[in-house]
Amino acid sequence: MLDATSMPQNVVVLGGSSDIAKEFIKLLSSRRLEKILLVGRNKDKLDEFGDELRNLNIEPQIFIHDTRNFDSAQQLANVIKNEFTRVDLLLVATGMLGNANIDALGLNGVQEMIEVNFTGPAIDITSVLPILKDQRGSRVIALSSVAAIRPRKDNYIYSAAKSGFDNFLQGIAKELEPYSVETSIVRFGFVKTSMTTGLKPAPFTIELKDASQLLMTVLEKRKTGIIYLPPILKYLFLILKNLPDTIWWKISERS
Amino acid sequence: MLGHYENISGWGRTPQYQSKIFRPTSSAELRSVVDSIAANNENVIGRGLGRSYGDAAFLAGENVIDLNFLNRILDVNYDSGEILVESGVSLDSLMRIFVPKGYFVPVTPGTRYVTVGGALASDVHGKNHHIDGSISDHISSFTLITENGQTTVDKELNQEYFNATRGGMGLTGIIETVKLKLVPIETSYVNVHTTRVQNLEALIKTMKDTDDNYKYSVAWIDCLSKGQFLGRSVLTQANDALLGDLDRSKIENARHFNTKSGLSIPFEFPISPLNKATIKAFNTMWYFKTKKGETDSVEHFASFFHPLDGIGEWNRIYGKTGFTQYQFVVPDNKEAELIEIVELLAKKEVSSFLAVLKRFGPKNGGYLSFPTKGWTLALDIAIQAGLSEVLDQLDDLVVNANGRVYFAKDARVSPNHIHKMYPDIDKWRTVRNKLDPNRIFTSNLALRTKLI
Numbered sequence A: 001m002l003d004a005t006s007m008p009q010n011v012v013v014l015g016g017s018s019d020i021a022k023e024f025i026k027l028l029s030s031r032r033l034e035k036i037l038l039v040g041r042n043k044d045k046l047d048e049f050g051d052e053l054r055n056l057n058i059e060p061q062i063f064i065h066d067t068r069n070f071d072s073a074q075q076l077a078n079v080i081k082n083e084f085t086r087v088d089l090l091l092v093a094t095g096m097l098g099n100a101n102i103d104a105l106g107l108n109g110v111q112e113m114i115e116v117n118f119t120g121p122a123i124d125i126t127s128v129l130p131i132l133k134d135q136r137g138s139r140v141i142a143l144s145s146v147a148a149i150r151p152r153k154d155n156y157i158y159s160a161a162k163s164g165f166d167n168f169l170q171g172i173a174k175e176l177e178p179y180s181v182e183t184s185i186v187r188f189g190f191v192k193t194s195m196t197t198g199l200k201p202a203p204f205t206i207e208l209k210d211a212s213q214l215l216m217t218v219l220e221k222r223k224t225g226i227i228y229l230p231p232i233l234k235y236l237f238l239i240l241k242n243l244p245d246t247i248w249w250k251i252s253e254r255s
Numbered sequence B: 001m002l003g004h005y006e007n008i009s010g011w012g013r014t015p016q017y018q019s020k021i022f023r024p025t026s027s028a029e030l031r032s033v034v035d036s037i038a039a040n041n042e043n044v045i046g047r048g049l050g051r052s053y054g055d056a057a058f059l060a061g062e063n064v065i066d067l068n069f070l071n072r073i074l075d076v077n078y079d080s081g082e083i084l085v086e087s088g089v090s091l092d093s094l095m096r097i098f099v100p101k102g103y104f105v106p107v108t109p110g111t112r113y114v115t116v117g118g119a120l121a122s123d124v125h126g127k128n129h130h131i132d133g134s135i136s137d138h139i140s141s142f143t144l145i146t147e148n149g150q151t152t153v154d155k156e157l158n159q160e161y162f163n164a165t166r167g168g169m170g171l172t173g174i175i176e177t178v179k180l181k182l183v184p185i186e187t188s189y190v191n192v193h194t195t196r197v198q199n200l201e202a203l204i205k206t207m208k209d210t211d212d213n214y215k216y217s218v219a220w221i222d223c224l225s226k227g228q229f230l231g232r233s234v235l236t237q238a239n240d241a242l243l244g245d246l247d248r249s250k251i252e253n254a255r256h257f258n259t260k261s262g263l264s265i266p267f268e269f270p271i272s273p274l275n276k277a278t279i280k281a282f283n284t285m286w287y288f289k290t291k292k293g294e295t296d297s298v299e300h301f302a303s304f305f306h307p308l309d310g311i312g313e314w315n316r317i318y319g320k321t322g323f324t325q326y327q328f329v330v331p332d333n334k335e336a337e338l339i340e341i342v343e344l345l346a347k348k349e350v351s352s353f354l355a356v357l358k359r360f361g362p363k364n365g366g367y368l369s370f371p372t373k374g375w376t377l378a379l380d381i382a383i384q385a386g387l388s389e390v391l392d393q394l395d396d397l398v399v400n401a402n403g404r405v406y407f408a409k410d411a412r413v414s415p416n417h418i419h420k421m422y423p424d425i426d427k428w429r430t431v432r433n434k435l436d437p438n439r440i441f442t443s444n445l446a447l448r449t450k451l452i
């Protein structure tokens, strides 16, 4: 159950070995977290994190599922039903950054980028949707990105996928609203993670610790809808979004 | 009969869920609802006026039975003051009916908009606990609906069932009727003795020295003041006023209880006007508006016992995120710990309107009844970032002081802490399982704290 301060007891994480998810879950574990289902494709990483949680007296379950795999996506709902009486928080952190050079990516690379950041998690969420509706009250926090707002030359495939996913999430939020499920779509700016090593940090870059602390506030203060983290980005992107194309492409190339 | 999903929460408006709500209109219908829920292996919890702050009176995604239809007064004995009422009758109705006839409820919480059933299920206390105990101490028997039909539970003959149900948060079944003893009164007024006290230490001493002289006693504390003013407060102590205490303007209508409900908060505030600055200002103003030293006055029951009932739905002021009430009790010899807790609250500045401090008398036999001899402090706190962590620290202090938190107010204490706070949980479970062997009665509270 969620408590008065929205602290969850049972959590399902899609993208269970994402750095941001892991950091956030560690914060939750010092509050009410009891049971968690980690969903992801990398068994070693999930096992390692599972052990870490077990040491904190949390009961982890692991479901190996590549978000690109349609068959295991269909099983996801059953796995959750078998493991949990309720899901208090669904955290969606599935995603990948990567080479943005379309020639280097090739057909497979482009397909993977789009599936892992958009169609995969969208289908996973769809699979879990009936459970969320049935429960009549819970929270969804899904990680989107400011990249969803406008494409840059060096990230437009990622940006396109995230923008599709972000729009999908906005619809899901409306879909779930009548069932007392509150959805937060978190458009993160640049967070320093293992995914971003080697990339040039953008303005308002934040550390993992800050990112998870900000997510905690989203939960505690029941912030729903589209949320920018850090919040200042909301105003920055209000401006960037409305820049004429020529100017946008020029400055986005330079940053 | 069909139930419908509706948004539901406690008085603190968080957490919020949806439950399928049934509104039967007769006892027969009530029983058939319980029967069909049991037959389908579903779960259910009863609900009165929803004045419990947290998650006691609903069950996410499942069934809730609204018991307000049980609103009849079945029998009255004007010699003994004993009445037999259905459990959905509110204390407000009892006061409107019986105060003019010379009887008052033996115990009233800080709001009279609670049902008799809800009051028994939480075993509520009032400003007179140090003298009169809690509500169940004035109840001799009640009837309970379980999946096995209706049982009468008598305080003497069915002690176990009685003790499991008083304070049992609706988890032993639905209380249908209650036999309650009212107390005779001459007027609907109290003689109030008010003392302004500079800090918590002085308050503790004054209460210890003088509480026994008064039937009612409670102190309002400013939990935001610090240093030598830590816990500055206004102590109000009172006894029932007799006819001779009233001046001529009041004496003609000495037992009136036709208080009107005044303004009402028509909508949820989009942004709560309550913040550190406004609350600090309010608390300071309120302290200084009380005359220095001691004063005496005559006050009507309604303003003395239920100061907030004049404003309808005041809980909406806290906005969308809602609020929680933290109420705990620590034993008599734990004054140092009490001070430590108030210090922590002042230091963390979790804004709170005046907190209420009072002394409890001895505990009764209820396995989960909250009151135990000692000091109880209650404060409303707006949900805010970092609150969970601060309140967890308070829980630690309370547990270490052998204290406990009140189920009727709680929506956040961890199962681990709850089980330390209530050592009779196992005993309670054994008895509960006799009354409800298939465990159909359950609530968010019960699931969250692993009570069942």
Ligand SMILES: Cc1cc2nc3c(=O)[nH]c(=O)nc-3n(C[C@H](O)[C@H](O)[C@H](O)COP(=O)(O)OP(=O)(O)OC[C@H]3O[C@@H](n4cnc5c(N)ncnc54)[C@H](O)[C@@H]3O)c2cc1C
Binding pocket: B011, B045, B046, B047, B048, B049, B050, B051, B052, B053, B056, B057, B067, B087, B088, B108, B109, B110, B111, B113, B114, B115, B116, B117, B118, B119, B121, B122, B123, B124, B125, B126, B127, B168, B169, B170, B171, B173, B174, B175, B176, B308, B408, B409, B443
């Ligand atoms: C402003 C305010 C001041 C308060 N002051 C005090 C105080 O001074 N002292 C104090 O002790 N409490 C106080 N309370 C708490 C309140 O008295 C209790 O929460 C009380 O239980 C509320 O009664 P209700 O009818 O609203 O019950 P609900 O909130 O509807 O239900 C409370 C519990 O009772 C159970 N229940 C209700 N009816 C029945 C029934 N017929 N059969 C079985 N179970 C039932 C429910 O399942 C639930 O577990 C205060 C609350 C408010 C809002």
